[in-house]
Amino acid sequence: MNLKIALVGNPNCGKTTMFNALTGSSQYVGNWPGVTVEKKSGKLKNHSDVEIVDLPGIYSLSPYTLEEVISRNYLLNEKPDAIINIVDSSNIERNLYLTTQLLEMGIPMILALNMTDIIRKKGDIINLKALAKRLGCEVIETSAVKSEGCVEVAQKAIALAKAKQKPTPLQLFSTEVSETLKQIESTILESKPVEHADFYAIKLFERDEKAIEQLNLPDSALKKITALTEACEESMDDDSESIITFERYQAIGRIVSDTIKKKASTGMTTSDKIDRIVTNRFLALPIFAGIMFLMYYVSVSTVGAWATDWTNDVLFGEIIPPGVEGFLLSIGTADWLNSLILDGIIGGVGAVLGFVPQMFVLFLFLAILEDCGYMARVAFIMDRVFRKFGLSGKSFIPLLIGTGCSVPGIMASRTIENERDRKMTIMTTSFIPCSAKLPIIALIAGALFPGSVWVAPSAYFIGVAAIIISGIILKKTRGFSGDPAPFIMELPIYHVPGVKGVLIHMWERGKSFIKKAGTVIFVASIAIWFLSSFNWTLEMVDTGDSILASIGMIIAPIFTPLGFGSWEFTVATITGLIAKETVVSTFGVLFGFAEVAEDGAELWPMLQLSLSQLAAFSFLIFNLLCAPCFAAIGAIHREMGNAKWTLIAVGYQTVFAYVISLIVYQVGLFFTGNGFGFGTIVAILMIAVLLYLLFKKPAMQKKQGQPLTAVKEV
Known part of the structure; x- marks a missing residue:
């Protein structure tokens, strides 16, 4: 049984380093079909039947950049058996924005909390069990630079893929928004059987043109979805995309505050001190x-x-x-x-x-x-x-x-x-x-x-x-x-x-x-x-x-x-x-x-x-x-x-x-x-x-x- 595992994460989260640690020299570099964005894949070391695909670094699954479109299409159409979501633990709140979107796709997923060595030096404490419970997926600490936790993450991803264990659905949105999304999802499923219907419901609520094009729903369904969206927008006095973004970050903020104890800042970080010199206007x-x-x-x-x-x-x-x-x-x-x-x-x-x-x-x-x-x-x-x-x-x-x-x-x-x-x-x-x-x-x-x-x-x-x-x-x-x-x-x-x-x-x-x-x-x-x-x-x-x-x-x-x-x-x-x-x-x-x-x-x-x-x-x-x-x-x-x-x-x-x-x-x-x-x-x-x-x-x-x-x- 051949398995495909996708590496997904923000730019500069250590994704490439993780990919190198998992695949070693067995890498294949080309371009995604029809586009000029680099495609990297390789065999997991000691597992010739497991392919690791390094997706382009992205901040979200919204179709604003070519990289986001490629990553989203791969996850929806190629159907990887599991996702390893690499999260930069030193900037976890921003990274979790993508994480919440990935969890909504219903693909078996494990979260690799990367750069934890930096967090330890800062004195911050992350409650892994509480974070895993709130996100509905397993969380493992890693340091890709030091090759710590990489093998464990890959093994867990393989186990999840074989068991087809999907993450627990998140409860991120307010009652009114959640109700609207349920009605949109029902409208989609009434029109045609669709995989990842809950994910598409959010995208249609956000008026995502590529999602609308991919689903190709009948006009009657689209009119009903538009009416539901407009009603929610009028009630909440904001546009639909802003509503989703705001509530997503609100939920992430609550998760972070409940699971991470940050040490009080004592001054500039080492990076700040270095940048005072190397990015100085004159030097x-x-x-x-x-x-x-x-x-x-x-x-x-x-x-x-x-x-x-x-x-x-x-x-x-x-x-x-x-x-x-x-x-x-x-x-x-x-x-x-x-x-x-x-x-x-x-x-x-x-x-x-x-x-x-x-x-x-x-x-x-x-x-x-x-x-x-x-x-x-x-x-x-x-x-x-x-x-x-x-x-x-x-x-x-x-x-x-x-x-x-x-x-x-x-x-x-x-x-x-x-x-x-x-x-x-x-x-x-x-x-x-x-x-x-x-x-x-x-x-x-x-x-x-x-x-x-x-x-x-x-x-x-x-x-x-x-x-x-x-x-x-x-x-x-x-x-x-x-x-x-x-x-x-x-x-x-x-x-x-x-x-x-x-x-x-x-x-x-x-x-x-x-x-x-x-x-x-x-x-x-x-x-x-x-x-x-x-x-x-x-x-x-x-x-x-x-x-x-x-x-x-x-x-x-x-x-x-x-x-x-x-x-x-x-x-x-x-x-x-x-x-x-x-x-x-x-x-x-x-x-x-x-x-x-x-x-x-x-x-x-x-x-x-x-x-x-x-x-x-x-x-x-x-x-x-x-x-x-x-x-x-x-x-x-x-x-x-x-x-x-x-x-x-x-x-x-x-x-x-x-x-x-x-x-x-x-x-x-x-x-x-x-x-x-x-x-x-x-x-x-x-x-x-x-x-x-x-x-x-x-x-x-x-x-x-x-x-x-x-x-x-x-």
């Missing part, structure tokens, strides 16, 4: 900049660099290529096959895999920052900056997600209600360096700027600056003008990250990178090898006479003003549209990563001979800011909804990248003593245009946006 940005600088410096220039140097120089330099070459020669393979394997596959894929250690170090830092609660503060900090330039702090959430991959970052823009802000966020999300761009950053930093501490971190800040500049420019156009949407978010309590959860997050991100190297980059490397080894008559030739060279030479003059007008760097930039890692794999194939040239030069020295530092930095900037990979462009098209806006987004990104790279290179040439030429004049004109766009009056006057409200867990 917040320098601290954030320092953290990001340190993260990229350690990942790219120190710890990550040492591991990458060994991988490149030893594993893919002294061990694999000579070993494979010796084996191929011993079995007498053809020259073209030797070249394909050594130059194409090992050279291309190996050039990318060489940067895996740096990727894992970066992912480790990101997982720690996310798990401890700091990344939520970053959105709060950046809202202050973004709002001054016409963007909401909500726009920074997709940017945070985009540090892993631009595709889910672009998808996350769906949480932005304001259509103008949403489109602008989609257009600028890929400016933030994603994991696929890290090999480019590491390659340029290592090969052209050895020992430099500023090149790798500057890539992140260039992306942030590009977003701010774009925000100012776009907000002054008619299509994007208007007030930024207010941003209300929850700041979770700081806690020490769980080792297991952090490692799982790191591995999941790293695994997807390695998987891409073994699939997309593998195929791309073979294609690049073929195009760089054969001419148009399919004769094997030197690279300079190949199909790839002939194509690159036609396009290369476009990039000459940017300092990298050779055909090799041109085709590397273009192949980056397949996947940004392909830029590095292209160099690996063209410059013989796996094959030592006659003069003893390998990939990094070959790059040093091909580019100046200024041209290399221009190349880096262009590839950071230009059109993203095809997968991200596809995500832009899905989120924009039409080809016109997709072309506008990709066109803007590419033109913006070209202008910034041109300015950096041409102005850099002037200041390094290379004279004043036509390129300098063009760069000055571009600067003048940018300044005009930055300081011109907006197309429409707009009022000052609402400031961010940060809701802290207490």
